[in-house]
Amino acid sequence: MFSRLGHGSKEFLIIRACALLMLFYTLYLGGFVVVTDELNFTLWSTFFDNALNKILTSVFFLAFAVHTWLGTWAVSSDYLTPRIFGNLGRILNVSFRGIVAAIIVLILTWAIIIIW
Amino acid sequence: MSAAVIPVAQIKTITMSIYRYDPTVDKKPYMQDVVIEIPTDKDIMVLDALHLAKAQEPSLSYRRSCREGVCGSDGMNINGKNGLACVTPLSDVIKRNKITLRPMPGLPVVRDLIVDMKQFFDQLEKVKPYLITKSDSPDIERKQTPEDREELDGLYECILCGCCSTSCPSFWWNPDKFLGPAALLQSWRFIADTRDEATEERLDDLEDAFSLYRCHGIMNCVSVCPKGLNPTEAISNIRNKLLTREKSK
Numbered sequence: 001m002f003s004r005l006g007h008g009s010k011e012f013l014i015i016r017a018c019a020l021l022m023l024f025y026t027l028y029l030g031g032f033v034v035v036t037d038e039l040n041f042t043l044w045s046t047f048f049d050n051a052l053n054k055i056l057t058s059v060f061f062l063a064f065a066v067h068t069w070l071g072t073w074a075v076s077s078d079y080l081t082p083r084i085f086g087n088l089g090r091i092l093n094v095s096f097r098g099i100v101a102a103i104i105v106l107i108l109t110w111a112i113i114i115i116w
Numbered sequence: 117m118s119a120a121v122i123p124v125a126q127i128k129t130i131t132m133s134i135y136r137y138d139p140t141v142d143k144k145p146y147m148q149d150v151v152i153e154i155p156t157d158k159d160i161m162v163l164d165a166l167h168l169a170k171a172q173e174p175s176l177s178y179r180r181s182c183r184e185g186v187c188g189s190d191g192m193n194i195n196g197k198n199g200l201a202c203v204t205p206l207s208d209v210i211k212r213n214k215i216t217l218r219p220m221p222g223l224p225v226v227r228d229l230i231v232d233m234k235q236f237f238d239q240l241e242k243v244k245p246y247l248i249t250k251s252d253s254p255d256i257e258r259k260q261t262p263e264d265r266e267e268l269d270g271l272y273e274c275i276l277c278g279c280c281s282t283s284c285p286s287f288w289w290n291p292d293k294f295l296g297p298a299a300l301l302q303s304w305r306f307i308a309d310t311r312d313e314a315t316e317e318r319l320d321d322l323e324d325a326f327s328l329y330r331c332h333g334i335m336n337c338v339s340v341c342p343k344g345l346n347p348t349e350a351i352s353n354i355r356n357k358l359l360t361r362e363k364s365k
Contacts, residue, residue: 006323009358074330078289 188277
C-alpha cells in the first residue's frame with residue numbers, strides 16, 4: 001500500500017500512526033488505573049508482568065521514539081538553520097539532533113531494560 | 117476649477133507609523149510617524165491614506181496599480197495583519213487614531229513597503245501553473261462540464277498578491293523549500309482541472325517532506341486572503357490525493 005508514497009507522505013502517516021498508538025496505550029493504562037480500586041505495587045507489578053502488556057508498553061516507547069525523532073526534525077529544520085543563524089545554524093542543528101538522539105536512545109534503552 | 121474646501125469640523129488627524137528603509141541611504145530600517153488629515157464624513161482606504169502620507173513624504177515608496185483589489189500590487193502588513201491597502205477601509209484597522217504599516221514579512225525589502233517577490237514567484241513557477249495536456253488537441257477546444265468547471269471556483273480567483281504566503285511561518289523559515297499557500301492553491305487549481313493531464317507528475321513533485329508537508333494547517337493564509345480564498349483546504353485536498361492515489365490506481 002505504501003509503495004508509491006514519497007518521503008513526505010510516509011513521514012506524515014508515521015507521525016500520526018505513532019501518535020495514535022501512544023494515545024491508545026495512554027487510554028489503556030489510564031483505564032487500568034481508573035478501574036483498579038486500590039492500586040498498589042503488587043497490582044502494578046502484576047500488570048507489567050503480563051507479556052501482552054510488556055509488548056504494548058514496548059510498542060508505546062518505540063512509537064514515542066519515532067514520533068519524537070520525526071517531530072523534532074521538523075522543528076529543527078524550521079528554526080535551527082543557516083538561514084536564521086548563519087554559519088552557526090548547521091552546527092546548532094547537528095548538535096540539537098545529536099542531543100535529541102542521545103535522549104531518545106537513553107529513554108528507549110532504559111524503558112526496555114525496565115520492562116523486560 | 118478650484119479644489120473643494122473641507123470644513124474644519126469634518127477633518128481629523130491620524131498618525132501613520134510607516135516602515136522606512138532605503139538601502140542606499142539607511143544603515144537600518146526605522147519607523148516614521150506621518151500625521152495626515154482625513155475627512156470624517158466618509159471612509160477612505162488605507163491606500164488613500166498612504167497617498168496623503170506620500171504628499172508629505174515624497175520619498176515614501178510602495179506599489180499600487182489598479183486600486184481596486186485586482187492587481188495584487190499593494191499587499192502590505194497593516195497593523196500586524198497582511199492585506200491589500202486598496203480594499204482595506206481605514207476605519208476597519210485604525211486604533212486610537214493610529215495605523216502601523218510594514219512591508220509583507222518574510223521577503224527581502226527593496227525599499228520602504230516594497231518587497232522583492234522573486235522567491236514567491238520562483239515557488240509559483242515550480243507548480244507549473246498552466247494546463248499540461250498530452251492527448252491530441254481537439255478541433256475547437258478542450259471542454260468541461262459545468263460541474264467540472266465549478267471545481268475551480270475558489271481557486272482561479274487568486275491574484276498572487278502574496279499576502280497568504282508571507283503570513284505563513286513555514287514559508288518564512290523555508291521559503292526556498294516550502295512552496296507556500298499561494299503556489300499550493302495554484303497547484304490544486306490545476307490538479308483539480310479535468311482538462312489537465314499531468315496530475316501524477318504534479319503529485320510526484322509534492323511528495324518530498326517540504327514542498328507541501330511543511331504546512332501545519334494554522335490557517336494564517338485563510339485569515340488574510342483579501343479574496344476570501346482557502347489555501348489550507350486546497351493543501352488538504354492535495355494531501356488527501358497524495359495519500360489515497362495508491363487506491364485509485
